[in-house]
Amino acid sequence: MNISSLISRYFHSSINDIEFQKWVSISLKAILDFLENHNGFKIHSDKLPSEISKKFISLKIPDKGQTIPIVLNETIENIIKNSVHVSHPAFIGHMTGASPHFLLICDLIISALNQNVVKIETALSATFVEMQTLCWLHRLIYEKSENYYKNILQSSQGSVGNCCSGGTIGNITALVAARNNAFPELHKKGVYLSYKNAQCVRAVVLVSERGHYSIKKACAVMGIGEENVISIPCHFFTNKINIAELKKRIQNLTLNKVKIIAIIGIAASTETGNVDDLSILARICKENKIWFHVDAAWGGAILLSNKYKNLLKGIKKADSVVIDGHKFMYLTMSQSAVLFKNKKSLDSLHQSAHYIIREGSVDLGKTSIEGSRRFDSLKLWFSFKVFGREGYESLINNAIKNAFLLAQLVSAHTSFELTSQPETSIVTYRFMPKELKMRMELAKKIHFLENKIFAKELKKFDFGKTADFLRVTKKINSILNEINTNLQKEQRKIGKSFVSRTTLQTIWKSQEIVVLRAVPFHPLTNNETLAEILREQEALGNKHFAKIRKRFMKEEAEAIRFFSDFLI
Amino acid sequence: MNISSLISRYFHSSINDIEFQKWVSISLKAILDFLENHNGFKIHSDKLPSEISKKFISLKIPDKGQTIPIVLNETIENIIKNSVHVSHPAFIGHMTGASPHFLLICDLIISALNQNVVKIETALSATFVEMQTLCWLHRLIYEKSENYYKNILQSSQGSVGNCCSGGTIGNITALVAARNNAFPELHKKGVYLSYKNAQCVRAVVLVSERGHYSIKKACAVMGIGEENVISIPCHFFTNKINIAELKKRIQNLTLNKVKIIAIIGIAASTETGNVDDLSILARICKENKIWFHVDAAWGGAILLSNKYKNLLKGIKKADSVVIDGHKFMYLTMSQSAVLFKNKKSLDSLHQSAHYIIREGSVDLGKTSIEGSRRFDSLKLWFSFKVFGREGYESLINNAIKNAFLLAQLVSAHTSFELTSQPETSIVTYRFMPKELKMRMELAKKIHFLENKIFAKELKKFDFGKTADFLRVTKKINSILNEINTNLQKEQRKIGKSFVSRTTLQTIWKSQEIVVLRAVPFHPLTNNETLAEILREQEALGNKHFAKIRKRFMKEEAEAIRFFSDFLI
Incomplete structure (x- = not known):
């Protein structure tokens, strides 16, 4: 197909076509058929995975293109109908689940606008929406003064945190900040020289045995090493970190001159949904001058409930907190955030380039591990507006x-x-x-x-x-x-x-x-x-x-x- | 609002409502108004950023929810109308740009299905679509035999690569694999002990001065250290890495017992669009037994053009390659991939947990740095089907x-x-x-x-x-x-x-x-x-x-x- 027919068929000048509207209708109908059929429809397709997999075995990018109706039909028959019905009320196996349908509209808008929130030149209002959403989340956790948020909301100096694509990136961001806090030269000089200059031979991260596997992954990626994630036993049944064991371990590590980069509080564990005693952890961290990170990817949303928020008491003393929108805030994949108590915490992650994220700009990419990013914060912003805190509660x-x-x-x-x-x-x-x-x-x-x-x-x-x-x-x-x-x-x-x-x-x-x-x-x-x-x-x-x-x-x-x- | 009205209003059982269809129509109309108006509409809003920012200054999550029409109206007036028109034909400043309109349909489907591709339990057909898309990309780069792809396509053993949310995560993944290849214990033991055991005091990554800023960021995150990203001069005007300078540098580093973790070829530089001589870089890496990574986030798509693919000659010798869908493949934010020549390269990133990504499963989260992820590969799969290689060319x-x-x-x-x-x-x-x-x-x-x-x-x-x-x-x-x-x-x-x-x-x-x-x-x-x-x-x-x-x-x-x- 030559370039002019490609353009007239598929690029935005023809978006208004009756044909396009038809495809939207067909897609919506297929989606509805899939989502609506709660009683009759099963969670999994009738086909076995081995049977489904056979639909996807061609091994090469097709040379010739096909028309939209053909590809859309293949998508409906092979993909949509063989998807997992994660929003089925009897699908209660994972944290991926139901979402309010208005998020479909948000995703439509996000996709159509295609803003890239790494820099304001490609995301104008989107930059302010993301800043506002981050402020809201920060205030939910840290409850600082009105004035604090007034000053930092749209400031190019300092940051309340980053939006990110998932809790793992959030945990990595927080732990990198903690690591760089423990070893101020590390970002530039690397682990080896920084440890050596600090006469440190080992540095560790402490988390209960219920910690998410992403903590180990984060530490492996960051060069801390999986083996330096020290697993502290839990009380059986309550699944909360055993404070006595933790204290013993801290004492022991300190005696052996092992640097503790961070203690991680779990709120809540992905396996059992239990929450560590964050207040006590905060006190221990303060006493021992250790970075306190809270992985609240799942449970952070509970701060929206006046009835239950006490469960997370002490979270406001955390140096960093990860909270996922796409778990207990009912958003579609993927929306997460990492927040910091101290607005300078992210400074060590600061990057700049000649053509974007210049010094003094409000570009959101300045301190994010990710570069180009989707305008996913719209979903959280929109949901907060529609549900309000009370609806979420x-x-x-x-x-x-x-x-x-x-x-x-x-x-x-x-x-x-x-x-x-x-x-x-x-x-x-x-x-x-x-x-x-x-x-x-x-x-x-x-x-x-x-x-x-x-x-x-x-x-x-x-x-x-x-x-x-x-x-x-x-x-x-x-x-x-x-x-x-x-x-x-x-x-x-x-x-x-x-x-x-x-x-x-x-x-x-x-x-x-x-x-x-x-x-x-x-x-x-x-x-x-x-x-x-x-x-x-x-x-x-x-x-x-x-x-x-x-x-x-x-x-x-x-x-x-x-x-x-x-x-x- | 009590729980039953929330449910009946916003959760999927009511998705079929006439009201919902109306909201979709309103959103589509607003999107069309924004996208269509190529001549009259300007790239930026008439309002100044300072004026726009004033719309987003409330500092607290609203207590009470608002109706969808109100929030949607606010979204249209304040967000959509104040977005950057990145798909305008005269917006030629960044790699964020035009997308074929059928991606709106893909994003609608992705959002509605809300599959989480970290594990097959929440992404059945989606897992196979992602595997197939990765295979297609791998074959485009590495051109291995039909049999190779037959065996690895849906295998739980080894991997051709990962989809990821952006090129930065792709580069981090590739460099982690390179680092772990240079220091096989590192993933477990961390940088300090691994370097020490290998009697290494410094390890570096080499890239031309046109290297993307994410390389420095990656090395900072990974504990290699920003200062250990060694910048090799380019030829002015051609912007290709100066091979003589590179060789001199390698010799010098080797003499000083500095370990070279990887040499990165740029294909193409984000600033000037120029491509390093990948064949020569591949040869140098082979001679010196150094990991060869190619950052083809922007230029990788050129492999789809028979006319120009020679520009990337040598890329198939790379140990790892990053390629972005949301740049030169015209996808909306965010879709990227990292591919590996050796199917065992990702093994050192292997994770498992009790409740997901178990040993022997085909869960895509086994070797990805990210955890929960959106089903973004649908967009690339769909585009490959509609455009075909020829359309992309x-x-x-x-x-x-x-x-x-x-x-x-x-x-x-x-x-x-x-x-x-x-x-x-x-x-x-x-x-x-x-x-x-x-x-x-x-x-x-x-x-x-x-x-x-x-x-x-x-x-x-x-x-x-x-x-x-x-x-x-x-x-x-x-x-x-x-x-x-x-x-x-x-x-x-x-x-x-x-x-x-x-x-x-x-x-x-x-x-x-x-x-x-x-x-x-x-x-x-x-x-x-x-x-x-x-x-x-x-x-x-x-x-x-x-x-x-x-x-x-x-x-x-x-x-x-x-x-x-x-x-x-």
Whole structure:
């Protein structure tokens, strides 16, 4: 196709065409068909992944172009219809979920304007929208004075933070700032020389064992090294960082002249939704002059809820905070932000170039790790305007209510065990056949006692028998891991609902436990959705338990021995 | 607003509403009004930035929500109407520009599906689309066998590369892989211990002085340090890395036991659009066993043009290549990719977590620096299907033709000087009053001779006089810098067109020269657009030159002395 027909067909001068309007309609219809069909439609396509993958095997950029109707039809048939229905009310497995439909309009506008927010020359009003959105988020967290924000809102000096494409980039930005704060020469001279000049041979970052995997990734990228991310144990069940262990570790590291670059508070953990005690962490950081970073990618939104914001008490003392719009603020992919208490914190990341982000400009690219960026802040700005803080509070409170509800259903159920106490909108639990429940409750007690918390009471038990008992318990846990893995996979395959799974070291310290992980934050997820999901899981669990029983029955002697111990 | 009204108003169950369709129509109309009005509409709003900024000064997230019509109206009036018209054919100042309108449909679909491509559980067909797109790009660069791609296309083992949100993240990914290749323990142990164990005290990255500022940023983030990005001089005018200087530098570094992590080839430079000699760089890297990275964020698209792809000859020998969709492939923000010659290169970035990106999965997040990501690869996939390679070739050839055309117009013009030879679709030049042109041509010759390239001929000149002459020339260059800066700012302010400016060390080695930078790659930009832009620049330039003359005229004696030397 020659250049003039390409231009007349596809570039903006022809956007007004009736044909274009038709394609928009067709796309909208396909999207609606996909999104609307909540009851009939399943979360996954009827086709197997292996079948879907066959649609995408041509190995070369096609030489010839095709018309829009043909490509659009292929997109609808092969892509849209084989997408994961993440906004289905029974898709409660991940933090990707429902979004208000007006974001479609925002994305349409963002795409059409195609502003590049790296510099004001390609993003005029967009620059001010992003600055305002960052200020709003900063104030939500740090609650500084009206005057503070008046002075910094559109200033070219200093910065409240950056918008970024995701929480990982946000965490990297915060940790780079922390690292450069600990070693002021590092940005220019690199890790090796800076450590050497500071007579430091090791520097570390401390985070609870529930820390997101992106922390390790960030430290690997930054040259700190994965092994220098020190994992601090959590209290089982509450999943909060163990403060005594943390203090011990700090003391030990300090004695060994290891530099602590940052302590990271989790708010909340992506696996269990629990929040560290940020106030205590803040105090410890202050006492030890350590950078305090809070990864609030998931939980930061809770600051919008007057009812629950106390959960994050102490966050305003953090040196840096990451908060994601595309998680608990219900935005579509991708919108995230990193905020800093001190407006000078980002200075060490300052870049300039001859043709953009010049000194003294208000170009947003001056201190961002990313360069060219989409005008994604519009989505958050628009949502704040439409929902208001109060609307967001309703959504968030409802999501937390859902989690409590699910935890209640699980606790009251004869065939489930709650494995973490929900605080935000994440619940972990596991299927446990009712035949095993009492026995496991007892095992838990004994195990718990063995953990020396009730050292006195432990003495009442016969140790020999206890050890045997715990050995078998371990075996039961392995069996439960197998059952829960299989039931989760099967439920996903059936496709009426989706709950994810993860492994946790819960009370069974030495053993990884497979748990089901639900994130019931969709506004359309309700009591019935949750009950129905549990019903299906119970049925599937019992089926897999029966299978395992049979497997053991084959060797009768073994079975008898096993079950006699098993089902006390 | 309570939760049930929020749900019924804003979540997907009501997406089919007549009201929603109305909002889409209003948005589309506003977008069309903005995009269509190519002749009447200016690139910038009539309002001054200071005036626009006043619309965004409220300092707090609003407590109460507002209805969609109100927020949409505010968005149209304050944001859309005050955006930069980057798709205007006379907006030729940056690599952000025109996009085919069907991308609006893609963005609508991406937003509605809201797939998170970090893991297949939230992105089924999207995972395969991204894999296919990466394969296509890889094959475009590396041209490996059909079989190679058959085996790796949907494999969970190894990877051809990552999609990412921008070229900076791509460059960081490539350099992390290079760094980890040079120091295999580094990802785990960090920079300090790895260097120490390897008895290395310094490691560097080499790139021409035209390297993008993101290289320095990447090295600062990665703990290599900005100062360890070694800038190799370019040939003036061609802007290609000086190979002799590079070799000298490598020898010198090697003698001093400095580890060279990577040499970066530029394809093409963002400032001048010139491409390093990649074949020679590849050979040098091979001989010295150094990682060869090519930053083809801008120029990589040229591989789609059979006519011009030779410009990037040697790129297939690169260990890693970054290529942006949202630049010369005409996509909207943001779509980029980093590709690797060796499918094991990304292994050192491998991450896993309990609940996602498990071992053995095809989750795309396994080796990406970013975590949650938008399904942006759809845009490139869709464009490849609609344009085909041939359509892209037409667009790219036309864009390069535009650059040659502009260079011709500039060269033939009495009041401009071409400051770099275009190769892609970027041209730099400066306004130079015709009264000065002959004199500066002579100065250039003398200066050039002083550069010892024609050392013999230099002897013919009287050195005393030459030195004086060059001193005045320096002053003239300062004046030209002032004029070009002012004319560019004024042209931007008038807003009928936009050309950016940068500073280069051209032939005037010791002096930074302000040049105008045009990126005329928009398909609707043509001969007339370019001629009109030059006409305006000439008028503005002459106006500013007249002002400066007047300034000198105030002190008559000074003026006479100055201009007698000035206008020979």
